[in-house]
Amino acid sequence: MKSSEIFNPTLREVPSEAEIVSHQLLLRGGFIRKTSGGVYSYLPLAFRVLKKIMNIVREEMDRAGGQEVLMPIIQPAELWQESGRWVVYGDEMFRLKDRHNRSFALGPTHEEIITTIVKQDVHSYRDLPLLLYQIQNKYRDEIRPRFGLMRGREFIMKDLYSFDMDEAGLDLSYKKMHEAYKRIFERMNLKYRVVEADSGAIGGNESHEFMVLASSGEAQIVYCDNCHYAANVEKAQCQAQEAVKAKSIVVKALEKIHTPGVRTVDDVMQKLAVPIESIAKTLIYWADGEYVGAVIRGDRELNEIKFKNILRCNELVIADEKQIREVLGISVGSLGPIGAKFKVYADQEIEFMDNFICGANEDGYHLINVNMSRDFVPETIADLRNAVKGDSCPVCSAELDTIRGIEVGHIFKLGTKYSEVMKASFLDNNGQEKPFIMGCYGIGVSRTMAAAVEQNHDENGIIWPIPIAPYQVIIVPVNTKKTEQMELAWSLYHQLLGLGLEVIIDDRDERAGVKFKDADLTGIPLRITIGPKALQEDKVELKKRWEKETVLVAIENIVEEINRILKQY
RNA sequence: CGGGGCGUGGCGCAGCUUGGUAGCGCGUCUGAUUUGGGAUCAGAAGGCCGCAGGUUCAAAUCCUGUCGCCCCGACCA
Structure with missing residues (x-):
């Protein structure tokens, strides 16, 4: 191709709307143009890159036994009502009506359609396993589209759905996909990491994410160099700190002290001249209609996903100051687990803290020499905090490290979540009716292009990995x-x-x-x-x-x- | 949805406070001289200042509404 004929409008200056490197370089290099918020047109060079990514994905899906299909982007509301997600998906779903006032959605994903298709035409265990996939535009009406292709409202996605007759079959399909995904990212010559993930709203019990490593990545990954453990920080297990226990000292008597004006953990550190590790903070959340408190060490971050999983609640939001004042009659700075009017959940680390400090549930007062069990008994003791660099590996106890990544692939075991509600079943070899055991496996194609740029660029521009270069x-x-x-x-x-x-x-x-x-x-x-x-x-x-x-x-x-x-x- | 900011030629911006004929750099076009890391000179094209109302003799500038975009937060692949 002659440069004089390629439609590849490059820009000298960085468009002001572009925040991250991939967005800037893809705009400047004449790869993409914005059509609307979170909606992009792919110009010739970008489309060539996308086609290369799609071809690699396609070849590996086919190699793993997948069959490609093409499904509608416009999906009738009835299918979503059947699965219950018409309501659950909420504002995230693009909705539209036709001239007869029938409701439709622009598909954010295709579980409903594929399940319906399989339910209509697959009736016997002899037809299983069945692996069907598609590479298409998908739609999510993101609250706030940002980062160019990284979080668009329209994006290209590969999704494969597996249908098996039993758990063993699902395990095998899952394993095949896991292997196929590794091949895909290796073939694209991207540095990546497979991590254990939380399966979130999609459900299921096992889930892995494929992360392209890049310092600008949104996801924090915790990994161990000694063994192969790696997990999204949302999921990464923390070990209770036994070592701290060994050093334990004499338990002192509980004492209440006056601490006017002390509101934050930092304030406590300064005012009482104590290390942050000797402070416990209490966070109040609104969980499906009741207030609950989480107690964690002063320097830790609460992991809301872990907390949510332990509470088994649907809605979990942090309570604001006004709510706390109205309901509990105290201000945020003085919250504590002792004599609390809410259920208390303690991080496992709290158990190993001796003579610690926390709020007294009384304005302007804190308690010192607090010890769990003696002074209060939590509802549950659990792993509630985010793992950090230096924690010990849950598998081999070596020191964990962290790195940032961009989630480009996510595989889930769905089980019977959709097949049961949508009554998609087959007859097994005993003539018994059974729901399909499903899995779903996604790769963000357009996002992968952006992630490749995030990972491979310098001050002069993009450095495409050869397998996906335009x-x-x-x-x-x-x-x-x-x-x-x-x-x-x-x-x-x-x-x-x-x-x-x-x-x-x-x-x-x-x-x-x-x-x-x-x-x-x-x-x-x-x-x-x-x-x-x-x-x-x-x-x-x-x-x-x-x-x-x-x-x-x-x-x-x-x-x-x-x-x-x-x-x- | 809450908070903040911005809409002025293709891109990046100034002008707005204090209303009075719309400007700069880059890019584009023509010609000349150039030709190893975003050339130089000369000329030119291109903007109802996001849109709709209002105030005024007069609005890019003041007021109201509206649409869009960006950033922070809740959400998320």
């Missing part, structure tokens, strides 16, 4: 007016095309600097520069986008050299 090679003749440069450029261009490679020739009558800047910005992995200096020695320059240095290669070897490099991918 083109593999760009030939840059330094001066278009010099016929010997142009002749060689065209000759190399045709030779590379002849090998089936994807090549751009920058035939624009621009200054070399402009061409270099554009080539770097758009991230084409290999650049051949044809200039007078090297040409005198019958050489051209080869620049790998991911390396700093340029190397000289003899003209007669360059095609072979390019082919050799690209063959590795």
